[in-house]
Amino acid sequence: MKKTAREMYPLGSRFQPDEHPLPLTRNTSEPGGKPAKPMGDTLHTMSTTSFIIEPV
C-alpha cells in the first residue's frame, strides 16, 4: 500500500518506493473498531486510510 490513503501498488509490483509505514499505531491497530466495524454483516471490499479489506 502507498502512503497515500486508499491507494495500492499494482499486485506484483517489484518497486514500491512510497510504501505505507509498516509499524502500527493505536488508531490503526483496531480493525474491529475501525475498518471492520462499518462493514455491517456482509463482508465486502472496503478501503480506509491504511487498509483495504477484501473477501477471498
Next chain:
Amino acid sequence: MAFVVQHFRFSKWIHGAPDCAVSSDPVLQTFRLDENTFILRQSKCSNFEGPFLYLLFGHGESLADRYWGEGSDRTDRAGSRDSGRVDPAVEYRASSERLASGGPFAWTRRPSRWRQASFRARRAPPWSSRMSKASKRSFTCPIGPKDARLRFGRAPASQSCRLPGHEPSHIAIYDPNSRILLTGDTLYPGLLTCETGPAYRQSANRLADLSATFPYRMSSVRTSK
C-alpha cells in the same frame, strides 16, 4: 506480516527496484532489534509482497514466526550470489543454539521455507517433531481470555493467540522482551484478505482486546518515516 512496536525505530526498509536485474540490494534485509531478536524481510525484487520473518532466540531453542513468500529459494536477479542468504549477525547468533546443530526451531506455524535459506544445508528435522508440548498447546489456543505462552527459553515468555479469519490457523504473538505485537496477515497497512468474514471480525475484536491488555502504552508508539 505487521507489527506494533514501542521504543524503537526501524531502519529504512528496501523497496525493490525499477530494474531488479541490476539492483544491489540484498535479497534478505536484516534488522537487529536486540541481541536475541531479528527481523528479516525479503526483497520485493524476490517477492513483491516483501514478506517478513521474525526470529526470536531463546536459550537452547528459537522461534521463527514467518510470513515467508515464494522466491526465497531462487534468484530473480541475474548473477546474484546472495539469494536466500541470511545476514552474518543472524548466523553468528544461531551458531550458539541448537539451530546450528540441526535442531532449528521449537515451533513454527506451518512447514517453513526457512530451510530454503542458508540453513538449508543443516539437515533440519521435520518441524512438527521439534514442537514442545507447550508450543503444541499454544497452537490450539482458543479465542478467549486465556492466552497461551510460548516457552522456548525466552523470559518472560512470549504469548500467542489464534486469530482465524484471514485463514484458519492464523495467530498473533506478543513478545514482552521486545514489546512487539506480531499481528500477522490479520492486520497490516495494505490489502487485508478475509477467508471467513465472521471469524475475521471476531479476531479483529480479539486483537483490539489484546493490544489493550499488553503492558505498554500504544499511544507512545513511534512510527517510521
